[in-house]
Amino acid sequence: MADIDYAIQATGLSKQFGSLVAVNNVDLNVPAGKIYGFLGPNGSGKSTTIRMLCGLLTPTSGSATVLGLDTRKEAEALKQKIGYMTQKFSLFEDLTVRENLEFVSTIYTLSGRTRKARVAELLTEFDLADRSRQYAGTLSGGQKQRLALAAATLHRPSILFLDEPTSAVDPQNRRDFWETLFELADQGATILVSTHYMDEAARCHNLAILDQGVKVADGSPRQLGKEITSQVIEVIAQDPNTARNCLSDESAITSITQLGVRLRVLMPKQQRDGVQLVQKRLGEAGIEAEVEAVFPDLEDVFVAVTELRRREDEGKQDSQGEAA
Amino acid sequence: MKTLLRIFAVMRKEFLQLSRDRLTFGMIVGIPLIQLLMFGYAINTDVRYLSAAYVDEADTHLSRQFVSELTATQVIDLKHRAASLQELDSLMDAGQISIGIFIPEDFDRRVIGNGRQIAQLLVDGTDPIILGVAQQLTAAPVAFDNQQRTSQQNRIVVRNYYNPERRSAVNIVPGLVGVILTMTMVLFTAVAIVRERERGNLEFLINTPVKTPELMLGKIFPYIVIGLLQLVIILSLGRYFFEVPIRGDYLHILWASLLFIATNLSLGLLLSTLATTQFQAMQMTFFILLPSILLSGFMFPFDGMPPLAQAIAEVLPLTHFNRLIRGIILRGADILSMWDELIALAVFMVVALVLSIARFRKRLD
Ligand SMILES: Nc1ncnc2c1ncn2[C@@H]1O[C@H](COP(=O)(O)OP(=O)(O)O)[C@@H](O)[C@H]1O
Numbered sequence: 001m002a003d004i005d006y007a008i009q010a011t012g013l014s015k016q017f018g019s020l021v022a023v024n025n026v027d028l029n030v031p032a033g034k035i036y037g038f039l040g041p042n043g044s045g046k047s048t049t050i051r052m053l054c055g056l057l058t059p060t061s062g063s064a065t066v067l068g069l070d071t072r073k074e075a076e077a078l079k080q081k082i083g084y085m086t087q088k089f090s091l092f093e094d095l096t097v098r099e100n101l102e103f104v105s106t107i108y109t110l111s112g113r114t115r116k117a118r119v120a121e122l123l124t125e126f127d128l129a130d131r132s133r134q135y136a137g138t139l140s141g142g143q144k145q146r147l148a149l150a151a152a153t154l155h156r157p158s159i160l161f162l163d164e165p166t167s168a169v170d171p172q173n174r175r176d177f178w179e180t181l182f183e184l185a186d187q188g189a190t191i192l193v194s195t196h197y198m199d200e201a202a203r204c205h206n207l208a209i210l211d212q213g214v215k216v217a218d219g220s221p222r223q224l225g226k227e228i229t230s231q232v233i234e235v236i237a238q239d240p241n242t243a244r245n246c247l248s249d250e251s252a253i254t255s256i257t258q259l260g261v262r263l264r265v266l267m268p269k270q271q272r273d274g275v276q277l278v279q280k281r282l283g284e285a286g287i288e289a290e291v292e293a294v295f296p297d298l299e300d301v302f303v304a305v306t307e308l309r310r311r312e313d314e315g316k317q318d319s320q321g322e323a324a
Numbered sequence: 325m326k327t328l329l330r331i332f333a334v335m336r337k338e339f340l341q342l343s344r345d346r347l348t349f350g351m352i353v354g355i356p357l358i359q360l361l362m363f364g365y366a367i368n369t370d371v372r373y374l375s376a377a378y379v380d381e382a383d384t385h386l387s388r389q390f391v392s393e394l395t396a397t398q399v400i401d402l403k404h405r406a407a408s409l410q411e412l413d414s415l416m417d418a419g420q421i422s423i424g425i426f427i428p429e430d431f432d433r434r435v436i437g438n439g440r441q442i443a444q445l446l447v448d449g450t451d452p453i454i455l456g457v458a459q460q461l462t463a464a465p466v467a468f469d470n471q472q473r474t475s476q477q478n479r480i481v482v483r484n485y486y487n488p489e490r491r492s493a494v495n496i497v498p499g500l501v502g503v504i505l506t507m508t509m510v511l512f513t514a515v516a517i518v519r520e521r522e523r524g525n526l527e528f529l530i531n532t533p534v535k536t537p538e539l540m541l542g543k544i545f546p547y548i549v550i551g552l553l554q555l556v557i558i559l560s561l562g563r564y565f566f567e568v569p570i571r572g573d574y575l576h577i578l579w580a581s582l583l584f585i586a587t588n589l590s591l592g593l594l595l596s597t598l599a600t601t602q603f604q605a606m607q608m609t610f611f612i613l614l615p616s617i618l619l620s621g622f623m624f625p626f627d628g629m630p631p632l633a634q635a636i637a638e639v640l641p642l643t644h645f646n647r648l649i650r651g652i653i654l655r656g657a658d659i660l661s662m663w664d665e666l667i668a669l670a671v672f673m674v675v676a677l678v679l680s681i682a683r684f685r686k687r688l689d
Pocket residue numbers: 017020022040041042043044045046047048049
């Protein structure tokens with residue numbers, strides 16, 4: 001037995017839809033009682049992976065165990081132990097908030113008295129008590145999301161799968177939502193949450209970065225920043241556009257991201273004196289700017305790892321082209 | 325116990341949703357009403373008052389008597405007396421009449437003479453029903469007081485059992501019970517599951533511990549109640565509005581209908597596992613409904629159909645139900661005397677239900 005207790009383990013998990021490889025050979029180790037993030041752009045295979053872990057999709061190859069249960073063969077036994085909040089609202093829009101929760105409590109066969117108490121408890125906990133008679137279809141994005149989370153946690157599952165839970169929600173609601181997630185994790189639940197927001201990913205204990213179905217990096221946000229193979233140089237210029245144009249010719253630079261007046265410039269760690277290099281280039285062009293080396297944030301990590309993969313792919317194609 | 329609780333959960337949800345779905349609710353009541361009125365009134369196969377004209381070249385006492393007797397049958401409405409055969413032709417061409425009667429100059433002699441046609445009937449044969457009516461007219465008893473009468477009389481006397489007034493409502497209303505139940509029951513269940521798939525509800529549902537048979541049964545139950553509601557609507561309208569006699573036992577009607585409703589609901593479930601969109605589900609429903617209406621004996625008598633059509637009809641649940649319900653309602657038959665039809669329906673139901681449970685996956689792929 002390993003010294004860490006893993007709630008989810010997957011090896012070589014792949015899913016193919018026709019010729020499209022939606023999830024490509026993903027290994028996962030999700031520690032119990034922690035919040036684990038899937039970070040990736042649309043179409044990177046987050047939902048598909050979650051569905052495979054819930055036992056809703058059968059992997060094309062590879063396997064996964066969730067709470068020690070095989071997702072291929074023991075999906076039914078798993079249902080009572082996991083909660084799943086789908087990306088698209090999947091409760092009944094023509095039922096009221098209370099009716100939806102009552103339905104969920106009955107379908108999970110809570111005993112009569114617990115059922116009533118649990119529904120009442122969730123209504124207050126998720127701030128839906130004064131909406132209990134409203135049809136779910138008429139709720140706002142934030143209210144729908146709270147209802148969906150309430151429904152997913154109603155039977156007190158030990159693992160929660162949340163697929164882009166905050167995509168239709170305003171920033172204040174997002175903050176509150178994350179507070180709730182931390183409370184749930186404190187109570188011992190393992191939470192697997194997918195997102196394409198960097199700030200949300202940064203709050204996870206651990207995360208995996210997905211790109212076109214491939215897991216390109218994983219670890220804690222801090223660890224990812226440390227282990228990144230690029231250095232990050234921040235450039236603050238009066239005219240970021242010209243600065244950007246000037247730097248884009250420099251072959252050592254792998255990517256430039258503009259954030260307002262700031263530019264995040266990435267180059268390989270092996271490149272020595274990166275700051276001087278950038279200063280020199282800008283000086284030659286007569287551009288005034290503050291240049292300093294900074295610690296990579298998640299966005300840098302994301303850009304660096306996906307960029308790296310693109311290059312490797314291109315390299316492969318080139319060498320194939322030469323061979324042919 | 326847990327199973328019952330989960331079935332109950334699905335059932336309750338289904339009832340709540342139904343009570344809020346105005347369109348479906350309107351269809352539950354509207355379809356029986358519209359169909360009954362349509363088939364009971366507009367599509368009336370008792371033909372009366374076809375517009376007709378005649379030419380009477382004889383213009384004798386006998387010919388005038390002949391014309392008035394034809395009018396008395398009420399089958400035709402003699403609007404015109406035309407001057408010539410040509411005029412009759414052009415009236416027919418213009419579509420103003422569907423039947424023309426030509427009485428030749430020597431009408432009296434023809435009546436007395438043996439074996440010769442006494443008059444000519446011109447018929448718009450494009451409509452087979454009118455053609456049939458014309459054939460009735462030729463058999464019309466023309467009561468001339470002359471000695472040759474016996475040779476023209478029909479030797480075969482038709483005795484009409486069960487429907488002495490020859491009203492089509494008597495045959496159509498019991499048949500409509502089956503048609504309406506097929507239409508609505510198959511459609512409602514087929515759409516019910518596909519709709520949840522389209523709306524995304526199914527992804528949530530299949531992630532709960534509910535078992536496939538529980539989900540299916542929970543979905544079927546509310547529609548059984550609806551089917552019975554429709555049965556009551558159709559039968560009471562039929563009984564009190566169209567004066568269809570109900571000779572059989574109400575309990576037997578109930579049992580036969582329950583079985584038929586369950587069969588159609590299972591069939592609908594099966595379709596829902598095949599269709600991916602509500603529109604597809606609807607198309608598939610019509611794929612079943614159309615042959616059911618045409619071949620089940622509802623529109624045309626089963627015995628008059630070619631063998632291939634009969635073979636197809638035997639695999640349509642409506643054919644068996646039509647035999648049952650007409651037997652019970654019109655002949656007052658005992659349901660058990662038609663046990664083979666009951667078994668046929670039960671087999672349909674079990675096969676459809678088992679197939680749909682087997683086909684339905686609690687998975688998305
Ligand atoms: N049922 C499906 N059939 C075919 N292609 C699919 C299906 N589900 C997802 N895909 C494809 O797989 C890829 C990954 O999708 P998804 O897992 O939904 O990504 P994400 O959730 O990260 O946005 C996308 O290109 C998507 O179009």
